[in-house]
Amino acid sequence: MSAEMDRTAPPVEILLVEDNLGDARLTREALKEGKVYNNLHWVKDGVEALDFLHKRGKYTDVPKPDIILLDLNLPKKDGREVLQEIKSDSRLMRIPVVVLTTSKAEEDVLRTYTLHANCYVTKPVDLEQFIKVVQSIDNFWLTVVTLPNGK
Amino acid sequence: MPGRQWDAASKAKVVLEGLKGRSESAICKRHRIKPAEYRRWRKQFLANIARPFEPRRAPSAKGSRLLPGMSQKVWEESAKALRVAQELIEALPIPVFFKARDGKHLGANRAWEAYFGVDREAFIGRTVDELFVDTPEVAAQHQAADEDLWRNPGTRSYELEVPVHDGRFRHTLNYKATFAGADGEIAGLIGAIIDITERKRAEQRQAIEHRITRILSESETATAAMPGVLAAFCETLGWACGARWSRDARVGAFRCEETWTEDDPAVAAFLAGSRESTYQPGQAGFIRRVLGTGEPAWIVDVTAEESFLRGKQAAKAGLRSAFALPIRLGNEVLGALEFFHRDTQQPDEWLLKTGAAIGLQIGHFMGRTQAERELRHSEARFRSLTGLSPDWYWEQDEEFRLTVMSSRFVERTGIDPGPFMGRRRWDDPSPNLTESDWARHKGQLERHEPFFDFEMERVGPDGISVWLSVTGEPVFEDRKFRGYRGVGTDITERKRAQSVLRAAYDELARSNSELQQFAYVASHDLQEPLRMIGSYTQLLERRYGDKLDGDARDFMGFIVDGATRMKQLIEDLLAYSRVGTRGKELRPVPAQSALDRALANLRAAIESSAAQITHDTLPDVNADDTQLVQLFQNLIGNSIKFRKKEEPMRIHVGVQDTEGEWRFSVADNGIGIEQQYFERIFMVFQRLHTRDEYAGTGIGLAICKKVIDRHRGRIWVESAPGKGSTFVFTLPKIQKGET
DSSP states (O other), X not given: OOHXXXXXXXXXXXXXXXXXXXXXXXXXXHHHTSSSOEEEEEESSHXXXXXXXXXXXXXXXXXXXXXXXXXXXXXXXXXXXXXXXXXXXXXTTTSOEEEEXXXXXXXHHHHTXXXXXXXXXXXXXXXXXHHHHHHHHHHHHHHHHHHHHHO | OTTXXXXXXXXXXXXXXXXXXXXXXXXXXXXXXXXXXXXXXXXXXXXHHOOSOSOSSOOOTTOXXXXXXOOHHHXXXXXXXXXXXXXXXXXXXXXXXXXXTTSOEEEEOHHHHHHHTOOHHHHXXXXXXXXXXXXXXXXXXXXXXHHHHHHSXXXXXXXXXXXXXXXXXXXXXXXXXXXXXXXXXXXXXXXXXXXXXXXXXXXXXXXXXXXXXXXXXXXXXXXXXXXHHHHHHHHHHTOSEEEEEEEOTTTOOEEEEEXXXXXXXXXXXXXXXHHHSEEOOOSSSHHHHXXXXXXXXXXXXXXXXXXXXXXXXXHHTTOOEEEEEEEEETTEEEEEEEEEESSOOOOOHHHHHHHHHHHHHHHHHHHHHXXXXXXXXXHHHHHHHHHHOSSEEEEEOTTOOEEEEOTHHHHHHXXXXXXXXXXXXXXXXXXXXXXXXXXXXXXXXXXXXXXEEEEEEEEOTTSOEEEEEEEEEEEEETTEEEEEEEEEEEOHHHXXXXXXXXXXXXXXXXXXXXXXXXXXXXXXXXXXXXXXXXXXXXXXXXXXXXXXXXXXXXXXXXXXXXXXXXXXXXXXXXXXXXXXXXXXXXXXXXXXXXXXXXXXXXXXXXXXHTOEEEEOOOOEEEEOHHHHHHHHXXXXXXXXXXXXXXXOOEEEEEEEEETTEXXXXXXXXXXXXXXXGTTGGGSTTOOSSOTTTSOSOSOHHHHHHHHHHXXXXXXXXXXXXXXXXXXXXXXXXXXXXXX
């Protein structure tokens, strides 16, 4: 399977929940360098994220995301609450959620809440590492999502 | 009385009447018997009792030396009567003797012979002077009594101490009666001796004991009583002097305390000599023996007895015999009494027994005075204690009503105890105590349990609370509950200090938790701008690197490096603050598995450094297992980091079992540390090397110290540059019941 072939496939719909402009941009930049053809949707807080997922308000016409990149420190409704709502909604619970944390410490704390995120990623300071992280999400997507197509 | 049956004793009585001088006709008439019958009885009687008891030679007609001026006929009559009387008294158990008017002995019975140890037949015709050759004063007294009796015939009795067969003196009661010859003249006397020694001695002993009892009852101390006691003994029994010896039971030393003697300077000098020194325990010596054995001792002649160490001095004072007896109280020998006699005295059982009784009496007295002294001391101590103590003393009766309250109460609290007297503790309000608090206290009292530090709040005179702490114990007399007694303390100051302390503690805890929260939030929030700086600098370089010159790239390199380091510092600071905030509860865990996990985490570093790591068998400890892993990991990681490049790395993890705690050690053969840095290395972000030499922020040992502090242990380093380092930390042992 090559990147060329992927271009023919429908784009991967990614929902990025991130209030920090810099981080959002950085994610976009990193995805640009990845192999997956994607469609990045960006919302800035937890309330918007849930509107998006439930296709409410201005989001009536959006696709169901294939993967959610969720920052924790969000205005209005924080990442933990968003995660909890996603995981307790039968229509949304199967969407993979990657939780983006600021520090290892924060990740440890989160684990104690036993909110079942599919993956935790600590945002690195180093750009190279960040790109690697986003690419690892890319790879994750390729392995997990291409399987049903192959059936 | 016809038909009367005459037995032998009655017949003898009748015959005796005749022998005493009553005429035959008078006797026959009186007893209504025939003269022939009387004569037959008399013949039979005399035939039965007659013994060869007569003087060896018959008196001559010219007159006997025994009974001068007596006719032959009279002599025969009287000799006959005498013989019968002698036969009669022969069997008596008391000594009886006869003397003629000139004092010469006519005869004596068997008891007399045994009493004086004298052959009576050989003694006939001898005088009392010859009986008491060695004691002329005794003979003279008998002689004087006889003289008196010759002048005033009749009966006499008197007491006299006389030497007997074994040379000892006995108390005798002497009965004497004159008898007349046929001519009516006093012919001689008959004497009987009753030995009253036992009675005398009983009286003497009683007299001594009475006197001593009186002295002891009137004396407050043994010292005051002793001279009188010693005098009572010596004066009553004729001993020259006495002394009391005391004994220091702890060291065994003894000394002569009190003495008594009549006014005899030589004896007084001897006694003064005894009093002068303290004697040490040992084998030899008279008093030592008595104190050692607890038995009385007797020395017949102290001047000839080697074991009597004061022999010379005693001889100079004219003392001969000595005896000593223990003063006892139960099995305890408190001291001894010692007596000296001027003459040689044979051991006397009676005296020893009497002495033992006195020793016991004095022992009891001393025990009692000792108890009284101790009671007085105890009372004095109690008075001092209550006088000096800032606490007050109180008592309650069986119904828990206050009966006694010392004055210290009002002095300390300013509260008048009056209204509380006769009332129970719970009869008055105490704002700090609830109904159930009171019920608990009441229950304790009803179970007669002691109680400690029961705190009550009472309203003081100015309306301000006074805090009291009361401690008490139940009082029992003859196993019967009598109430409570105890002490009380004004703890108002303590309470005030406690509340200040508590406020300070609460404030500290709050600020501490705020600080931790602050550190966490601050370091967390610092990450984001850092990431922006780092990431976008890198993005700049990535996208526009070819448009920048070398300097610009260098500068951007410094920015990224700084941001990366700051990120690490923040991570480390977070880790450090989390030791306190995110620690788990301590519970028993195997230290061995913590070490195993630490070694697994460090596998890459261990392999690349080719470190050889050995360890003792590690025990279970009370710990947060995650932090214990971190501890081992940091210490071993440190050792690996600061290894000598030129030597194979060796690390040993040891443990020592010391009292109450385990002492762990991580010893390496690394580069070592100078002593001046031993403390500094455990402080946050303190480094001894540049980052170029050794990487790291300097948080590892600070975290170790914080972990160990949290586990109530200690951590330190023993090291010298080039000699390797040993990091030692202690952990408390698991107490029983913690498993």
